Amino acid sequence: xxxxxxxxxxxxxxxxxxxxxxxxxxxxxxxxxxxxxxxxxxxxxxxxxxxxxxxxxxxxxxxxxxxxxxxxxxxxxxxxxxxxxxxxxxxxxxxxxxxxxxxxxxxxxxxxxxxxxxxxxxxxxxxxxxxxxxxxxxxxxxxxxxxxxxxxxxxxxxxxxxxxxxxxxxxxxxxxxxxxxxxxxxxxxxxxxxxxxxxxxxxxxxxxxxxxxxxxxxxxxxxxxxxxxxxxxxxxxxxxxxxxxxxxxxxxxxxxxxxxxxxxxxxxxxxxxxxxxxxxxxxxxxxxxxxxxxxxxxxxxxxxxxxxxxxxxxxxxxxxxxxxxxxxxxxxxxxxxxxxx
Numbered sequence: 001x002x003x004x005x006x007x008x009x010x011x012x013x014x015x016x017x018x019x020x021x022x023x024x025x026x027x028x029x030x031x032x033x034x035x036x037x038x039x040x041x042x043x044x045x046x047x048x049x050x051x052x053x054x055x056x057x058x059x060x061x062x063x064x065x066x067x068x069x070x071x072x073x074x075x076x077x078x079x080x081x082x083x084x085x086x087x088x089x090x091x092x093x094x095x096x097x098x099x100x101x102x103x104x105x106x107x108x109x110x111x112x113x114x115x116x117x118x119x120x121x122x123x124x125x126x127x128x129x130x131x132x133x134x135x136x137x138x139x140x141x142x143x144x145x146x147x148x149x150x151x152x153x154x155x156x157x158x159x160x161x162x163x164x165x166x167x168x169x170x171x172x173x174x175x176x177x178x179x180x181x182x183x184x185x186x187x188x189x190x191x192x193x194x195x196x197x198x199x200x201x202x203x204x205x206x207x208x209x210x211x212x213x214x215x216x217x218x219x220x221x222x223x224x225x226x227x228x229x230x231x232x233x234x235x236x237x238x239x240x241x242x243x244x245x246x247x248x249x250x251x252x253x254x255x256x257x258x259x260x261x262x263x264x265x266x267x268x269x270x271x272x273x274x275x276x277x278x279x280x281x282x283x284x285x286x287x288x289x290x291x292x293x294x295x296x297x298x299x300x301x302x303x304x305x306x307x308x309x310x311x312x313x314x315x316x317x318x319x320x321x322x323x324x325x326x327x328x329x330x331x332x333x334x335x336x337x338x339x340x341x
Contacts, residue, residue, distance in 0.1 A: 033075035043082075043203055050086050053094060053103065062105040066112045080113070082200050084193045085208035085248070088186060092215055095182075096233040111174055114185050117192050118171040125170035132165075140283075140290040183238035190244035197251045205252035209260040212245040216264075216271035242268055242280035250287055258295035 036042070046065075049057045069080040087106055094103040120126045136144050171188060174181055193200075193208075217223045219234030246268055253261030269284040271277075 029071065029073055029076070033071075033073045033079070036075070036079055037201075043201070046083060047086060047203070047207070050083060050090060050106075053090065053106075059105045062109040066109055069113055069116060078196055078199050081193055081196055082204040083207070084113075084189060085204065085211040088189070089207075089211035089214060092235045093218070093232055095177075096219075096235045107177055110185065110189060111177070113192070114171075114189055115173050117188065118169075118173065127167055127169040129165050129167050140286045183241050187238065187240045187244055190241065190248065194244060194247045194251075197248055202256050205248075205255060205257045206260060208245070208248045209252050209257055209264040212249055212264040213260075213267040215245075216242075216267040220271075220274070222267065222270055237271065237275070239272075239275075239277040239279045242272060242277060243283055246280060246283050246287065253291070254296060262291070 046061060049055045049061050052058070065080045065083065068076040071077060087110060091103060091106050091110060094106075118126055133139065135142070138144055171184075174185055177185065213226075214228070214232070215235045215237060217226065218232040223229070223232075246265070249261050249264045249268065253265065265284060265287055268280060269288065272281040272284055
């Protein structure tokens with residue numbers, strides 16, 4: 001009885017969220033964004049819908065999450081972004097099972113977010129810049145004191161124009177997933193998630209740890225040691241994608257998910273060893289060796305990892321995926337059989 005009432009309540013919350021934003025005037029959207037966190041039953045209900053590809057609400061939920069992400073309101077965009085780890089897990093699990101007809105809505109939502117993020121406010125391709133850190137500052141790889149005297153300090157490097165800035169991009173727009181572009185898109189999406197990870201709720205940290213563990217061990221003997229035993233084929237992984245997973249897990253470890261985060265870290269290192277992926281193996285082992293013996297208290301944890309937030313985008317490219325195309329994308333998947341990649 002209680003479970004039935006809970007499901008009905010979750011169902012009504014999802015339906016209300018799906019229709020409310022479309023009827024709101026532009027001036028009321030900020031107050032609506034501020035009230036979303038008060039809807040306690042909404043987020044768990046959305047997770048249940050996303051986890052069930054056969055749920056009749058999945059298509060309208062994906063439409064609404066995309067509409068929220070198209071908004072110029074940062075809090076609405078972050079609301080959608082918190083579900084990214086769960087969306088990626090469901091997408092990869094279904095892709096590994098080769099049952100791609102039930103994956104159309106989630107595919108289109110992921111592609112829609114990607115196409116929104118690769119353009120700037122004028123609709124042009126976005127170029128990302130990264131500054132290579134100085135060895136004079138500590139990291140999980142080294143302590144400056146262990147390197148001895150450093151003649152070239154960061155200030156001296158600045159004077160000699162030796163501070164290196166690396167540029168990444170331009171990323172092409174994608175209308176569909178293929179075996180060749182799958183992890184290019186997913187890596188970029190996880191980069192976007194990590195740029196806003198400090199704003200994510202605890203439920204999202206749990207989801208990213210859960211996703212990281214499952215994609216790394218499903219189909220391998222290590223899965224037999226887990227409490228979850230749902231059948232799942234092995235998921236192909238990319239080393240750069242695993243590095244992005246480690247970045248998210250590292251933040252979760254120090255911000256309330258000590259146990260789940262450490263388990264995810266161990267599972268990523270386990271998979272890296274099996275695949276002989278040097279990048280995630282190096283980073284994962286450095287993270288393990290830098291962990292304290294016990295969980296840090298929350299105030300300390302909040303200061304461990306600081307992430308620069310990517311500027312929000314006010315406009316989208318004309319050729320970006322729209323709400324209507326999400327529906328067409330699913331119909332196309334259901335209307336004709338596609339060969340597995």
